[in-house]
Amino acid sequence: MAQQSRKAAEPRFARPALAPGILAAIVLMAGVGFMDNSWFLLVHFVVTILAVIIGWFAIQAKQYLWLVVLVPIIVLWNPVLPLPLSGDGWFAAQLIAAIPFVAAGVLIKVEAELEDRHRR
16 A cells, blocks of 8 residues: 555656756856856856756757747857847846746656656
């Protein structure tokens, strides 16, 4: 009986975008302090890479609507061809962009593989 109740309590899905989403939100919040610094380029790289990773997880989960939010973030925080943004608008964008990262991390779910459930 205990074995059966344990099986029912096991999650049947994984949230692969949760850690990258939280990490991106932390980088965006901390990046506000580096906006007038050369270190802000590192913020651009990290945010763009994490947005691409979360976008890939959204594609794997067949939740394509997240790409509508993530692609503009990838374009705006692109470190290769940076947009000349500054001021209060860029400051607000840094803070507002953290919201979709955390939301995507929580809401993007994929079916847990059978092997993954047995490893726990």
